[in-house]
Amino acid sequence: MSYKSTIKDVAFDAGVSIKTVSRVINNEPAVAKATKTLVLKSIKKLQFKPNKDAQGLRSKKSFLIGLLYDNPNKYYLSDVQSGSLKACSETNYNLVLQECKNNSANLITKVINFINLANLNGVILTPPLSDNNKLIQAIETLRIPISFIAPPNKSFEIWSSATDSDAAYALTNKIIAMGHSNIAIIKGHKDHSASKLRYQGFCKSLEEHGIKLNPTNELQGNFSFESGYKLADQVLKKKNRPTAIFCSNDSMAAGVIKYCYQKGISIPDQLSVTGFDDSMIAQEIWPSISTVRQPVEKMAEHAAKSLIAKIGGDDSKQNLTKTFKSELILRESLGKAPS
Amino acid sequence: MSYKSTIKDVAFDAGVSIKTVSRVINNEPAVAKATKTLVLKSIKKLQFKPNKDAQGLRSKKSFLIGLLYDNPNKYYLSDVQSGSLKACSETNYNLVLQECKNNSANLITKVINFINLANLNGVILTPPLSDNNKLIQAIETLRIPISFIAPPNKSFEIWSSATDSDAAYALTNKIIAMGHSNIAIIKGHKDHSASKLRYQGFCKSLEEHGIKLNPTNELQGNFSFESGYKLADQVLKKKNRPTAIFCSNDSMAAGVIKYCYQKGISIPDQLSVTGFDDSMIAQEIWPSISTVRQPVEKMAEHAAKSLIAKIGGDDSKQNLTKTFKSELILRESLGKAPS
DNA sequence: CTGAAAGCGCTTACAG
DNA sequence: CTGAAAGCGCTTACAG
Numbered sequence: 153m154s155y156k157s158t159i160k161d162v163a164f165d166a167g168v169s170i171k172t173v174s175r176v177i178n179n180e181p182a183v184a185k186a187t188k189t190l191v192l193k194s195i196k197k198l199q200f201k202p203n204k205d206a207q208g209l210r211s212k213k214s215f216l217i218g219l220l221y222d223n224p225n226k227y228y229l230s231d232v233q234s235g236s237l238k239a240c241s242e243t244n245y246n247l248v249l250q251e252c253k254n255n256s257a258n259l260i261t262k263v264i265n266f267i268n269l270a271n272l273n274g275v276i277l278t279p280p281l282s283d284n285n286k287l288i289q290a291i292e293t294l295r296i297p298i299s300f301i302a303p304p305n306k307s308f309e310i311w312s313s314a315t316d317s318d319a320a321y322a323l324t325n326k327i328i329a330m331g332h333s334n335i336a337i338i339k340g341h342k343d344h345s346a347s348k349l350r351y352q353g354f355c356k357s358l359e360e361h362g363i364k365l366n367p368t369n370e371l372q373g374n375f376s377f378e379s380g381y382k383l384a385d386q387v388l389k390k391k392n393r394p395t396a397i398f399c400s401n402d403s404m405a406a407g408v409i410k411y412c413y414q415k416g417i418s419i420p421d422q423l424s425v426t427g428f429d430d431s432m433i434a435q436e437i438w439p440s441i442s443t444v445r446q447p448v449e450k451m452a453e454h455a456a457k458s459l460i461a462k463i464g465g466d467d468s469k470q471n472l473t474k475t476f477k478s479e480l481i482l483r484e485s486l487g488k489a490p491s
Numbered sequence: 492m493s494y495k496s497t498i499k500d501v502a503f504d505a506g507v508s509i510k511t512v513s514r515v516i517n518n519e520p521a522v523a524k525a526t527k528t529l530v531l532k533s534i535k536k537l538q539f540k541p542n543k544d545a546q547g548l549r550s551k552k553s554f555l556i557g558l559l560y561d562n563p564n565k566y567y568l569s570d571v572q573s574g575s576l577k578a579c580s581e582t583n584y585n586l587v588l589q590e591c592k593n594n595s596a597n598l599i600t601k602v603i604n605f606i607n608l609a610n611l612n613g614v615i616l617t618p619p620l621s622d623n624n625k626l627i628q629a630i631e632t633l634r635i636p637i638s639f640i641a642p643p644n645k646s647f648e649i650w651s652s653a654t655d656s657d658a659a660y661a662l663t664n665k666i667i668a669m670g671h672s673n674i675a676i677i678k679g680h681k682d683h684s685a686s687k688l689r690y691q692g693f694c695k696s697l698e699e700h701g702i703k704l705n706p707t708n709e710l711q712g713n714f715s716f717e718s719g720y721k722l723a724d725q726v727l728k729k730k731n732r733p734t735a736i737f738c739s740n741d742s743m744a745a746g747v748i749k750y751c752y753q754k755g756i757s758i759p760d761q762l763s764v765t766g767f768d769d770s771m772i773a774q775e776i777w778p779s780i781s782t783v784r785q786p787v788e789k790m791a792e793h794a795a796k797s798l799i800a801k802i803g804g805d806d807s808k809q810n811l812t813k814t815f816k817s818e819l820i821l822r823e824s825l826g827k828a829p830s
Numbered sequence: 831c832t833g834a835a836a837g838c839g840c841t842t843a844c845a846g
Numbered sequence: 847c848t849g850a851a852a853g854c855g856c857t858t859a860c861a862g
Contacts, residue, residue, distance in 0.1 A: 211840080
């Protein structure tokens with residue numbers, strides 16, 4: 153590897169002290185303009201990059217933020233990552249990953265150890281970890297900022313949120329507009345706050361249209377393909393079976409679709425199905441799934457950016473909380489109610 | 492945050508010098524057993540974790556390895572990550588991610604800058620980056636080890652490889668055993684060496700069975716759903732259309748399946764389709780796709796483990812190269828040839 | 831088998 | 847607006 157220049161080299165080249173170079177690196181105000189220009193020139197000339205370990209050792213900062221997740225959906229994760237990475241690449245910070253099992257007994261120990269060992273300066277929490285109060289409290293004792301990818305919560309300082317309830321409401325309105333009134337819902341995993349919000353939006357739409365939700369049309373899924381398949385079997389065997397099923401994510405919708413193929417139920421002619429998340433399968437399956445797309449990558453970018461701003465103490469220009477609008481994606485799986 | 496103990500605290504508690512503690516931390520051999528026990532006890536008692544920045548600053552190591560990828564497939568990426576993370580979590584190392592565009596003009600500059608800035612001690616390269624010779628050469632000038640997730644290559648010291656050719660061969664044998672002889676292939680993205688290997692395995696099987704590949708049955712895809720759909724249109728419109736299509740990945744197989752639905756071609760009765768990768772869609776689509784599963788997570792774990800061993804100079808006990816067997820997954824999309 | 835000293839490349843705390 | 851000194855928590859290089 154080519155020789156790496158240090159702060160000393162720059163100081164010598166610019167004819168100033170290392171402290172002045174340090175001031176320039178850290179954008180401290182008390183530097184004469186001419187001096188700054190001089191130093192900047194030397195930095196460029198010598199291709200100087202501050203050594204992070206040295207900076208970290210002295211200043212107690214690691215310039216590392218953690219992304220904690222319980223692999224909810226690989227597409228979701230990938231988008232969260234891309235967004236976080238994008239925010240990091242504009243700064244000095246790096247992203248470190250940790251997969252966690254939300255329900256494992258040693259979750260908290262493991263997370264705390266990880267944060268301490270890697271000396272993380274802040275963490276991003278994704279669902280369902282962002283709904284796990286015990287975990288949150290444990291991390292808070294470490295006195296590092298937490299950025300939540302989660303519904304708005306006024307007891308949190310930093311969050312990036314989607315509009316799950318509103319989107320579910322809008323999608324359900326669409327279903328009803330197609331003439332459906334006997335509508336079932338397959339709810340999402342109980343540990344995810346998004347499940348509840350999607351359910352609420354769904355119910356709100358029904359209520360406003362004067363449609364009563366039949367209790368046998370309310371099904372508890374867990375976001376898995378298998379749960380969608382199994383619950384389809386349960387609800388479609390009923391005498392007065394629904395003409396539309398609102399699935400709380402795309403995998404469960406895919407499960408319903410598979411069941412229908414096997415039983416010869418034609419989609420959307422005999423049954424309409426909707427999903428949520430706009431994961432890849434929603435596009436690649438046939439019939440393609442009507443669903444909701446959330447700007448996950450943008451949300452994650454905001455989450456990382458806010459976290460870094462907070463760590464740097466420079467959070468004046470950055471809104472630490474933001475809600476991101478969702479988009480309805482209408483595809484083949486939603487059609488008119490059979491007459 | 493609770494007080495963090497340092498090497499000094501441990502030394503004082505154990506009644507030895509900090510150098511001896513350092514020896515214990517780093518598993519250096521020249522320590523008396525009794526001393527070691529004593530120190531280990533103090534370490535545990537004080538919950539001492541060595542400060543990485545200090546270690547890094549002095550030893551010039553960052554304990555950071557990079558995972559470079561050109562988001563080929565989100566599922567693939569997620570598995571690679573999980574495996575790498577697993578290997579890291581057993582060590583002092585952390586994983587840092589970087590998404591790269593294999594075809595972007597400034598790829599090399601970007602990667603080199605990233606490695607230097609983050610002070611990475613080694614990198615893992617995934618396809619198609621692991622097939623990009625210019626990039627590889629540029630990284631080599633940095634004198635850090637590279638771990639390849641790629642086909643065996645004797646000019647590389649560290650690699651983790653799948654058996655793309657063998658698996659494609661076995662899958663094609665299976666197709667032929669079902670009575671097919673008019674078989675088309677949709678090839679993968681040209682920049683991926685796996686595409687060529689899968690094609691080779693396919694051809695080898697055909698040859699051994701005395702089947703000649705009709706040139707119009709050889710189609711150039713790019714791993715995308717859209718390319719599968721488009722090429723299905725091209726090849727299935729032919730007069731003497733194939734009874735089976737070997738798709739070089741699952742997304743392209745999904746594209747073929749969608750086309751068939753729309754044209755009323757029944758799978759597998761009128762057409763058999765196979766995929767590659769066993770991505771989630773292979774399971775969740777209907778008909779589910781016969782495909783090849785590669786132990787991507789295990790491969791990535793090996794890749795990271797080998798890289799870390801190499802960095803630590805302790806690569807004696809670790810095989811730096813390994814080939815991982817694939818598994819045939821037979822599902823609904825492959826059936827007997829129509830008579 | 832063990833330790834005292836020096837120093838990695840920065841930032842902190844202080845002085846002027 | 848600028849700098850000299852000290853020190854972060856380790857490992858290196860050396861000595862015994």
